[in-house]
Amino acid sequence: MGKRDKKQRHQQRTGHKGAASYYTVHHDDDYEDESFSFQQPCQDSEEHQEEAEEEEEENDPNPSMEMPSKFLLYQQSVQSPKGDISYLQKFFLTYVGGRLPLHLQEDFCGTALLSTEWLRSDPRRTAVGLDLDLEALQWCLENNINKVGADGYSRLSLFHGNVLNPQEARLVGIKPQELIKNIQLVESDYNSEIAATELNMLEGSTASTNEGSVKADAKIPARDIICAFNYSCCCLHKRAELVLYFKHVLEALSKKGGIFVMDLYGGRSSEQSLRLQRRFPNFTYTWEQAEFDIIERKTRISLHFHLKKQQKKLRHAFSYSWRLWSLPEIRDCLEEAGFPSVHFWLRKMPDTNENRSTEGFGIAQDLKYEEVKTFQQEDAWNAYIVAAMK
Known part of the structure; x- marks a missing residue:
């Protein structure tokens, strides 16, 4: 098979839906969230090696070996939900205080791993997830929420929709047979939890057969915290879109006070071709950043997985276009949307020239974020941006 035909077949296999066609009709990239830590420059020899490995995969004698879900x-x-939740609680108590945060909204939630971990941390907590990737939301309902417990389905609401038009988002329901399959009978005095689960079963049945009939409404508690992690705001390419999104966030926060938290990466190494590899016991994860357009401040990000047991590569498992916003641009847009205060928490990341690859999450675990007013440019840095209202 020629390289051109192979590329066409690959594009059909990955099925890009569009990161920003998620928002506007002229984009054609798939939006997914991602985490940035340690990068290494792309090398031609590595690219040639990957092409050779792809050719080998075309002739794999065991194509039927089961592949794990992307x-x-x-x-x-990529994700570390417990660490994010720890910082979310810290930010809320620092800038709002007076009560414990109970109600979370996770925008660009994907499989809503953060939301499900939020529910596990306190039985009083609720979560709302919003994403345009229906496949990811359904995967959460089938694989993540059952780890919370029987009442998890009544405390998590997943919506399929656009963050720029959240009022039109549709509630995603779980099929009754899936809910029944995941129920575990345990000794409990919480009859209310059983009743909530039964109610959610009925709601799930309705939503699964007629998803368009259930929209986001006022029954969901006002959110104490709204977050957009894994650099998801980079999927918004226009300033007007960013301001509009922040206005929707402000409207959804509790009038008693709340915070919005997003993350961002940067540094000298972020504006060039990059490759990052993390080796895990059963697979290697690769982050690839294409050439950086300094006029549009845009780049293409691709995520690849090399599965050791299957001896296969899942190339371009996720691929999308980003605009890499600057910290002052984000602050200006938040203030224009109406947030009275914006705070930056940054940490320096290891130098990319010294860290060519990593083993799991072993590096930089001890580096803490600190609130800063100024921060000198580094090879690589990571930031939480916290917008608060009281």
């Missing part, structure tokens, strides 16, 4: 690989290699 969503599972993503969760295992």
Whole structure:
């Protein structure tokens, strides 16, 4: 098979839906969230090696060997929900205080791993997830929420829709047979939890057969915290879109006070071709950033997984276009949307020239974020941006 035909077949296999066609009709990139830590420059020899490996995969004698879900690989290699939740609680108590945060909204939630971990941390907590990837939301309902417990389905609401038009988002329901399959009978005095589960079963049945009939409404508690992690705001390419999104966030926060938290990466190494590899016991995860357009401040990000047991590569498991916003641009847009205060928490990341690859999450675990007013440019840095209202 020629390289051109192979590329066409690959594009059909990955099925890009569009990161920003998620928002506007002229984009054609797939939006997914991602985590940035340690990069290494792209090398031609590595690219040639990958092409050779792809050719070998075309002739794999065991094509039927079961492949793990790309969503599972993503969760295992990229996300650290417990760490994010720890900082979310800290930010809320620092800038709002007076009560414990109970109600979370996770925008660009994907498989809503953060939301399900939020529910597990306190039985009083609720979560709302919003994403345009219906496959990822359904994967959450089938694989993540059952780890919370029987009442998890009544405390998590997943919506399929656009963050720029959240009022038109549709509630995603779980099929009754899936809910029944995941129920575990345990000794409990919480009859209310059983009743809530039965109610959610009925709601799930309705939503699964007629998803368009259930929209986001006022029954969901006003949110104490709204977050957009894994650099998801980079999927918004226009300033007007960013301001509009922040206005929707402000409207959804509790009038008693709340915070919005997003993350961002940067540094000298972020504006060039990059390759990052993390080796895990059963697979290698690769982050690839294409050439950086300094006029549009745009780049293409691709995530790849090399599965050791299957001896296969899942190339371009996720691929999308980003605009890399600057910190002052984000602050200006938040203030224009109406947030009275914006705070930056940054940490320096290891130098990319010294860290060519990593083993799991072993490096930089001890580096803490600190609130800063100024921060000198580094090779690589990571930031939480916290917008608060009281």
